[in-house]
Amino acid sequence: xxxxxxxxxxxxxxxxxxxxxxxxxxxxxxxxxxxxxxxxxxxxxxxxxxxxxxxxxxxxxxxxxxxxxxxxxxxxxxxxxxxxxxxxxxxxxxxxxxxxxxxxxxxxxxxxxxxxxxxxxxxxxxxxxxxxxxxxxxxxxxxxxxxxxxxxxxxxxxxxxxxxxxxxxxxxxxxxxxxxxxxxxxxxxxxxxxxxxxxxxxxxxxxxxxxxxxxxxxxx
Amino acid sequence: xxxxxxxxxxxxxxxxxxxxxxxxxxxxxxxxxxxxxxxxxxxxxxxxxxxxxxxxxxxxxxxxxxxxxxxxxxxxxxxxxxxxxxxxxxxxxxxxxxxxxxxxxxxxxxxxxxxxxxxxxxxxxxxxxxxxxxxxxxxxxxxxxxxxxxxxxxxxxxxxxxxxxxxxxxxxxxxxxxxxxxxxxxxxxxxxxxxxxxxxxxxxxxxxxxxxxxxxxxxx
DNA sequence: ACAATCTCCAAACAAGTATTTGGATTAAGC
DNA sequence: GCTTAATCCAAATACTTGTTTGGAGATTGT
Numbered sequence: 001x002x003x004x005x006x007x008x009x010x011x012x013x014x015x016x017x018x019x020x021x022x023x024x025x026x027x028x029x030x031x032x033x034x035x036x037x038x039x040x041x042x043x044x045x046x047x048x049x050x051x052x053x054x055x056x057x058x059x060x061x062x063x064x065x066x067x068x069x070x071x072x073x074x075x076x077x078x079x080x081x082x083x084x085x086x087x088x089x090x091x092x093x094x095x096x097x098x099x100x101x102x103x104x105x106x107x108x109x110x111x112x113x114x115x116x117x118x119x120x121x122x123x124x125x126x127x128x129x130x131x132x133x134x135x136x137x138x139x140x141x142x143x144x145x146x147x148x149x150x151x152x153x154x155x156x157x158x159x160x161x162x163x164x165x166x167x168x169x170x171x172x173x174x175x176x177x178x179x180x181x182x183x184x185x186x187x188x189x190x191x192x193x194x195x196x197x198x199x200x201x202x203x204x205x206x207x208x209x210x211x212x213x214x215x216x217x218x219x220x
Numbered sequence: 221x222x223x224x225x226x227x228x229x230x231x232x233x234x235x236x237x238x239x240x241x242x243x244x245x246x247x248x249x250x251x252x253x254x255x256x257x258x259x260x261x262x263x264x265x266x267x268x269x270x271x272x273x274x275x276x277x278x279x280x281x282x283x284x285x286x287x288x289x290x291x292x293x294x295x296x297x298x299x300x301x302x303x304x305x306x307x308x309x310x311x312x313x314x315x316x317x318x319x320x321x322x323x324x325x326x327x328x329x330x331x332x333x334x335x336x337x338x339x340x341x342x343x344x345x346x347x348x349x350x351x352x353x354x355x356x357x358x359x360x361x362x363x364x365x366x367x368x369x370x371x372x373x374x375x376x377x378x379x380x381x382x383x384x385x386x387x388x389x390x391x392x393x394x395x396x397x398x399x400x401x402x403x404x405x406x407x408x409x410x411x412x413x414x415x416x417x418x419x420x421x422x423x424x425x426x427x428x429x430x431x432x433x434x435x436x437x438x439x440x
Numbered sequence: 441a442c443a444a445t446c447t448c449c450a451a452a453c454a455a456g457t458a459t460t461t462g463g464a465t466t467a468a469g470c
Numbered sequence: 471g472c473t474t475a476a477t478c479c480a481a482a483t484a485c486t487t488g489t490t491t492g493g494a495g496a497t498t499g500t
Contacts, residue, residue, distance in 0.1 A: 019466065020477050040347055043264035047458060057479045062459065119343055123261060123336065172403045180396045187389045188430075192423065203412065210408075239496060240447050267488060277449045282489065 026064050028054040033061075033075040038113040041120040042072050073139040076121060079114050080140060080171070083107055084147040090154040094212065097154060098205030101170050105197050108178040115178040118171070144168045155208060157216035166211050170204055246284050248274040253295040258333040261340040262292050293359040296341060299334050300360060300391070303327055304367040310374040314432065317374060318425030321390050325417050328398040335398040338391070364388045375428060377436035386431050390424055 032054035036045040047068060051058030065071040087103040090096050108115050118140070125138045144167045152163035177200050181193045252274035256265040267288060271278030285291040307323040310316050328335050338360070345358045364387045372383035397420050404411040 022477075025477085041261065041263060041343060043261060044344070044347065046456090058458090059460080059479070060477090063477080068458070116343065119339070123339060123343075124264070169403070169407045172406070173400075176396065176400045176403055180393075180400065183389070183392045183396055186392070187427065207407065242447075245447085266486090278488090279449070279490080280447090283447085288488065 025054075025056055025060060028056060029061060029064060029071065030075055030078050033071045034079055034113060034117065037072055037075055037120065038116040042068070042124050076117060077139045077143045079117060080143045081147060083111070083114055084143070084150075084167075084171075090150040092154055094155070094205045094208035097151060097166070097170075097208035098201045100151070100154075101174060101204035102197060102201040104170065104174045105177055105181075105200060108174055109181065112178075112182075115175055118175045119179065122172075122175070140171070141168060144171060151208075155212050158211055159215050162211050162215055166207060169207065173200060173204065245274075245276055245280060248276060249281060249284060249291065250295055250298050253291045254299055254333060254337065257292055257295055257340065258336040262288070262344050296337060297359045297363045299337060300363045301367060303331070303334055304363070304370075304387075304391075310370040312374050314375070314425045314428035317371060317386070317390075317428035318421045320371070320374075321394060321424035322417060322421040324390065324394045325397055325401075325420060328394055329401060332398075332402075335395055338395045339399065342392075342395075360391070361388060364391060371428075375432050378431055379435050382431050382435050386427060389427065393420060393424065 029050070032050050033045075036050045036053055039045070045068075047058045047061060050061065050071070054060075061068070061071050065074050083104070087100055087107055090100045121138060121140060125140070141164075145164045148160065148164040148167045151167050152158060152160055155163065158166075177196065180196065184193055184196070249270070252270050253265075256270045256273055259265070265288075267278045267281060270281065270291070274280075281288070281291050285294050303324070307320055307327055310320045341358060341360060345360075361384075365384045368380065368384040368387045371387050372378060372380055375383065378386075397416065401413045401416065404413055404416070
């Protein structure tokens with residue numbers, strides 16, 4: 001019967017017409033994971049609920065992502081990559097980077113789940129970091145490293161490592177900006193939200209200029 | 221043998237000389253709970269670890285606080301009350317309230333555990349809120365209500381409810397201020413931390429002035 | 441000194457939860 | 471068509487973890 005095929009949909013192409021659409025199942029799990037982890041965090045989310053939310057059996061998580069941590073990392077990478085790409089291309093020079101940060105803020109505001117996800121990760125990763133002793137291997141850092149090419153090419157003379165570090169900082173700043181904006185909105189609508197956004201943009205612009213100056217010091 | 225009495229200490233008064241010092245045990249649990257909840261959150265903290273951290277059996281939690289949630293609420297109330305009182309007295313008028321917010325920021329910066337605790341609570345309470353349907357009964361709100369008398373008496377003509385709401389806002393603002401300050405410190409030491417602190421002080425001052433104006437509108 | 445009460449802990453308990461297994465159904469190769 | 475491999479689910483498993491129990495030692499009152 002048809003109820004056995006939750007993945008099947010109308011109007012699909014060749015690959016999608018298969019009764020077993022593994023890509024769709026994987027994506028369902030990523031979406032459900034994003035929702036559940038954003039709502040309850042890594043420790044609070046339940047595999048049971050994730051499976052139900054995705055409309056598939058929870059066992060699928062282990063087939064596709066190994067375990068709970070693996071799904072969490074995959075969700076974070078997926079959503080963060082999407083965000084960084086959705087923020088658009090990075091214009092040349094520090095001003096371009098600043099504008100990029102502003103666009104990121106807007107996307108954070110429009111997509112509260114992602115901000116929550118990063119907030120959970122901030123708390124939980126700094127937790128596991130000291131437990132493992134070594135440098136935390138968050139997928140946030142890995143994703144920023146993978147997506148730093150845009151900033152790298154926007155700032156002539158910058159190191160690739162510095163570009164990654166800058167992107168990581170921008171994400172952290174924008175995430176906490178969103179938190180502050182949300183508090184402000186709770187107190188009074190539009191209470192300095194716009195002003196704070198532009199302040200963040202100028203600050204990131206300065207950061208970008210700083211990164212260039214630090215990497216390629218004025219010779220002579 | 222003496223090892224059976226973890227609570228015993230030297231140089232104690234009458235009540236403290238008892239072999240069973242229930243007040244000390246209770247405080248040990250509060251301290252351990254503050255550490256563990258700040259590190260791992262409500263869902264991530266383990267009763268086992270809390271007991272070990274406190275140097276007493278985990279069963280004590282149930283005797284003193286009912287259950288895990290009860291301990292969490294008690295910890296939050298204890299620490300937040302301590303913070304609000306440690307920030308000192310509130311000077312008269314909006315300026316006094318602004319200065320009070322500045323002092324709060326300093327205490328947050330000096331005591332990172334409390335900021336983490338509030339961050340966990342923000343995420344986890346907004347989670348349970350929608351699960352229970354009703355208005356979240358966080359102990360944060362209750363504590364602020366209990367401690368709002370200082371602000372209430374500093375702003376002539378303000379409602380008690382408005383004073384509570386203002387204090388709640390100040391705490392939220394200071395907590396997210398601390399997060400932002402920490403990110404800034406990670407990027408570059410003292411990167412605008414001072415400027416951001418004074419910006420928050422002026423903003424809270426404006427909030428306080430607003431609260432007065434809202435409660436007692438200019439007649440005539 | 442004796443009984444009643446309180447404080448505490450080690451071990452047991454029960455509920456919850458991540459992970460695995462066995463098998464049913466479907467797709468692909470020959 | 472038949473075999474082989476892939477996908478999926480329901481139920482079982484293994485383990486974690488919040489909570490309770492039973493009893494030992496300490497205190498208080500008489």
